Amino acid sequence: MANLSVSHLLGIKNLKLDDIELIFKTAEHFKEVINRPIKKVPSLRDITIANLFFENSTRTRLSFELAEKRLSADIINFSASQSSVKKGESLIDTVNNILSMKVDIIVMRHPNEGAGDFLSRHVNARIVNAGDGAHEHPTQALLDSFSIREKLGEVRGKKIVIIGDILHSRVALSNIYALLLQGAEVKLCGPTTLIPKYITSLGVSYENSLKKALEWCDVANVLRVQHERMDIKYFPSVREYTQLFGINRELLDSLEKEIVIMHPGPINRGVELTSDVADSKQSIILNQVENGVAIRMAVIYLLAQQISRN
Amino acid sequence: MWISSHRKAIMAKKTLLDEKEMYIILHRLACQLIENHQDFKETILIGIQPRGVFFADRLVKILREDYKIENIKLGKLDITFYRDDFRRREDPIAASSTDINFIVDNKNVVFIDDVLYSGRSVRSALTAIQAFGRPKNIELLVLIDRRFSRHLPIQPDYKGRQVDVIKDERVLVEWSENMKKDKVCIVSSESS
Numbered sequence: 001m002a003n004l005s006v007s008h009l010l011g012i013k014n015l016k017l018d019d020i021e022l023i024f025k026t027a028e029h030f031k032e033v034i035n036r037p038i039k040k041v042p043s044l045r046d047i048t049i050a051n052l053f054f055e056n057s058t059r060t061r062l063s064f065e066l067a068e069k070r071l072s073a074d075i076i077n078f079s080a081s082q083s084s085v086k087k088g089e090s091l092i093d094t095v096n097n098i099l100s101m102k103v104d105i106i107v108m109r110h111p112n113e114g115a116g117d118f119l120s121r122h123v124n125a126r127i128v129n130a131g132d133g134a135h136e137h138p139t140q141a142l143l144d145s146f147s148i149r150e151k152l153g154e155v156r157g158k159k160i161v162i163i164g165d166i167l168h169s170r171v172a173l174s175n176i177y178a179l180l181l182q183g184a185e186v187k188l189c190g191p192t193t194l195i196p197k198y199i200t201s202l203g204v205s206y207e208n209s210l211k212k213a214l215e216w217c218d219v220a221n222v223l224r225v226q227h228e229r230m231d232i233k234y235f236p237s238v239r240e241y242t243q244l245f246g247i248n249r250e251l252l253d254s255l256e257k258e259i260v261i262m263h264p265g266p267i268n269r270g271v272e273l274t275s276d277v278a279d280s281k282q283s284i285i286l287n288q289v290e291n292g293v294a295i296r297m298a299v300i301y302l303l304a305q306q307i308s309r310n
Numbered sequence: 311m312w313i314s315s316h317r318k319a320i321m322a323k324k325t326l327l328d329e330k331e332m333y334i335i336l337h338r339l340a341c342q343l344i345e346n347h348q349d350f351k352e353t354i355l356i357g358i359q360p361r362g363v364f365f366a367d368r369l370v371k372i373l374r375e376d377y378k379i380e381n382i383k384l385g386k387l388d389i390t391f392y393r394d395d396f397r398r399r400e401d402p403i404a405a406s407s408t409d410i411n412f413i414v415d416n417k418n419v420v421f422i423d424d425v426l427y428s429g430r431s432v433r434s435a436l437t438a439i440q441a442f443g444r445p446k447n448i449e450l451l452v453l454i455d456r457r458f459s460r461h462l463p464i465q466p467d468y469k470g471r472q473v474d475v476i477k478d479e480r481v482l483v484e485w486s487e488n489m490k491k492d493k494v495c496i497v498s499s500e501s502s
Contacts, residue, residue, distance in 0.1 A: 003402050029405040029407065041391035041441075308398075
């Protein structure tokens with residue numbers, strides 16, 4: 001198989017295992033490309049991509065932008081703070097205006113869940129979801145699994161614990177779908193107030209004790225506490241959160257085996273991870289960032305491939 | 311297999327080169343390479359993915375074992391991302407791996423592929439190799455040259471056998487590593 005079963009990347013939920021395998025296989029080739037002296041291929045010379053960021057982002061936007069440039073696509077960038085959205089323009093109007101400039105692919109981050117799905121039904125372009133509210137962030141989950149695979153050989157059968165603010169995290173949901181689809185076991189750990197009520201119905205388990213969760217797992221994917229999304233207090237203080245759910249060197253050293261530490265970034269150093277853990281050999285945080293470009297190149301390449309030129 | 315599955319009947323498969331002819335041709339090509347590149351110090355052989363790689367591996371084996379040439383640099387080059395038919399094909403092509411762990415700056419590069427047909431793969435390879443430096447010169451070695459079928463002004467520097475094959479026929483190169491024995495066949499599909 002050399003073609004995705006979907007026309008847009010809206011979420012991991014819509015993907016099949018074969019799609020993930022194809023994306024990974026393609027990403028491996030692109031990873032080799034981005035380590036060459038000349039890190040560029042001409043495949044997407046005649047494709048135009050619009051990066052629409054209705055919500056702040058640094059690394060995801062840069063990663064997408066770099067991936068698109070490495071594929072030789074023409075790109076336009078848009079961020080909500082400088083646009084007519086502020087003047088009251090609707091999403092469809094904004095996007096249709098952009099599409100009339102002959103854009104083929106839209107990469108969109110939006111604060112509302114389902115914005116990508118909504119757009120895919122109303123406009124004539126391939127949509128890549130770069131994060132929609134607290135729903136999905138598929139490319140992050142793909143690069144996380146790709147990094148686990150690279151480090152541990154495979155994802156199947158591995159035990160992964162996702163720690164922290166699950167409630168506000170699109171990374172958590174996409175990771176749960178991706179890891180379960182690939183045959184991994186997933187456990188969640190964090191303050192009960194930040195664990196969605198029915199999340200275990202997806203087939204994951206919950207553990208309140210960080211120490212027990214770390215003893216169980218092969219990989220700990222540590223999430224950022226998203227203060228900006230918290231309208232009420234979910235835990236008494238940051239200090240208490242750190243004491244109960246922060247990972248430090250002593251805790252890691254007390255475990256029987258060496259586990260892999262991941263974090264989607266940006267890290268609140270000293271809150272969910274101490275610096276000596278974030279910068280340790282066990283941490284693959286910077287590998288995740290490198291793999292992000294390769295994964296995004298693969299996703300965009302495979303979607304562009306479906307746009308017929310004939 | 312590269313013969314698409316929807317082609318139900320294969321009408322004829324005639325042998326163009328048998329094992330013995332292949333042996334002679336491969337050794338001749340190896341000798342021609344030695345004639346031009348002597349000790350291969352400044353030369354890099356590049357097998358073009360996917361099928362040129364079998365051929366390149368075999369040639370290197372002959373150069374090493376039968377002609378005792380050491381230190382041959384061999385790379386594999388995938389051209390998928392450089393093809394000019396991206397988004398023009400019904401069946402997308404899956405990429406293969408590229409394995410070039412050296413800079414080709416100021417080296418003599420020899421592209422190795424099994425069949426030269428339209429010349430478009432070689433055109434893509436010429437672009438792709440630029441990501442690894444600026445070679446001093448580039449030569450092309452092919453096992454089968456399908457003449458009168460070129461779309462681009464590209465000709466081989468070394469060729470095993472030149473054939474005239476009509477458009478509906480395909481040239482199939484089999485290697486003992488992945489098939490039973492070394493053989494080159496011309497396969498024609500039934501036209502209804």
